[in-house]
Amino acid sequence: MAHILLIVGGGIAAYKSLELVRLLRRRGDRVTPVLTRAGAEFVTPLSLSALCETKVYDDLWSLTDEAEMGHIQLSRAADLIVVAPATADLMAKMAGGAADDLASTVLLATDTPVLIAPAMNVRMWQHPATQRNLALLRGDGIHSVGPDEGAMACGEYGPGRMAEPAAILEAIDAVLRPAVRPLAGRRILVTSGPTHEPIDPVRYIANRSSGRQGTAIAAALVALGAEVTFVTGPAEVPPPPGVQAIRVETAAQMLAAVRGALPVEAAVFAAAVADWHVTGAGDRKIKKGAEAPSLALAQNPDILADVAGLAEGRPRLVVGFAAETDDVLAHARAKLTRKKADWIVANDVSPASGVMGGTENTVTLVTAQGDEGWPRLSKEAVAERLAARIAEALTEGPA
Known part of the structure; x- marks a missing residue:
């Protein structure tokens, strides 16, 4: 059984994160959710809490949590941190080392492996700034899955759709239980x-x-x-x-x-x-x-x-x-x-x-x-x- 810290960013793809939680919980994994302010515009703390069967963390300035440096504990307690959806803003914060809310602070304070599932408009995904940030994150050892190509909620078509929950689950397993990689370095x-x-x-x-x-x-x-x-x-x-x-x-x-x-x-x-x-x-x-x-x-x-x-x-x-x-x-x-x-x-x-x-x-x-x-x-x-x-x-x- 793995312990996953799930950071839900702000995007229409956030609804898929609920299905990801369901898949993780069904096989016995523990999920601790961190909901960004933008993410709460798409999914509610109540729905996340009900599926995860635990408290939702969303406030860097919580007197109760931060009296014990809760953001540090969150960043170190899990086996893997999953950011889904990873918006362009969250990726930029990660690449630049920003820490102005609970999610970005947790990500900066962690030495735990991190997996991101990018999701954004096709033009945002293809923008040189996003691609530079992605290259920086990969160079820092951040794992990624997706995005997929398809129709967008905005009406455009192309790469930018968040990977499906089943694919994210496979990526989680690949990070936590890496397969034999006989061609490594070749x-x-x-x-x-x-x-x-x-x-x-x-x-x-x-x-x-x-x-x-x-x-x-x-x-x-x-x-x-x-x-x-x-x-x-x-x-x-x-x-x-x-x-x-x-x-x-x-x-x-x-x-x-x-x-x-x-x-x-x-x-x-x-x-x-x-x-x-x-x-x-x-x-x-x-x-x-x-x-x-x-x-x-x-x-x-x-x-x-x-x-x-x-x-x-x-x-x-x-x-x-x-x-x-x-x-x-x-x-x-x-x-x-x-x-x-x-x-x-x-x-x-x-x-x-x-x-x-x-x-x-x-x-x-x-x-x-x-x-x-x-x-x-x-x-x-x-x-x-x-x-x-x-x-x-x-x-x-x-x-």
Whole structure:
């Protein structure tokens, strides 16, 4: 049974904190609530107290509590301090060391681990000041979960929604009972998403990739402790938390970013890189005429082969993907040899498979030792399996 000190900040997401309390109490954890003045605009002390089955703390100047330096006792008594929602204001106070109310004073006076669940308007989340504060907090050892992407109470859409209570519960467990992190300190490169090769300023050549599989792989590697450089084209999904994200558009830009990220111990090339680009792409929109324009195409650089063929600085493990519509395994085996990769993750992306843009995948891991077929799984589950195999390869000996 854990003792959680829950600080509830002021935001519409505060209602989710009540569900978080319910989940914690249902499994036997003790929850002591601290409610900010702004938080009390969204949830009442009575509702928090009833769910936590204990007193709600909300006043730095309470004669009863502070006669015994209550804010110090609060800051040290718990196993973990959870701030949910962590508003932009609370994050700024934490980063700047401010202590002008009970919540911020507790956070400054503690040597207990702290987990924040940010929640705010998308523009506030993306503002450079908030991102600087987040970087400072992470550098100070503060743990974080979320935010999620979605519709906001203000009517806007984007990242900023507080993580769901179940996800916060998982993050709490990860802090209190950290899993084995076999890739801790190991640098790994992951590419993801499509590339866009311009025809003119408004048109481009691309592959049908959502970026979900590459994003899931990066997240799974981070969960195992890896330091992940994530080079992504214009994907449908945002980069996962905890990676160093580098956004690119074209294959040439992706190659430059990949080379700049070396050296790494392993590289996973999950991006669907366009095979060709238009030579002499115009800087003005091509106007529709009586005849279709003729486009001259040239091959793009082969990023997988470029890295796998390095004489110096080659990653110990190079993993490529083979997205095929027919003769999947034959093409994957040929690609393994031709591009000098260590592993190829082969998958059927024919229209009937639903893989491109979907949430599930069926893959075969092709290596020099043979083929290993995996059942149809969610892309997250595929990522977890692959990350586990990468960890085995890097920690047990040569790939």
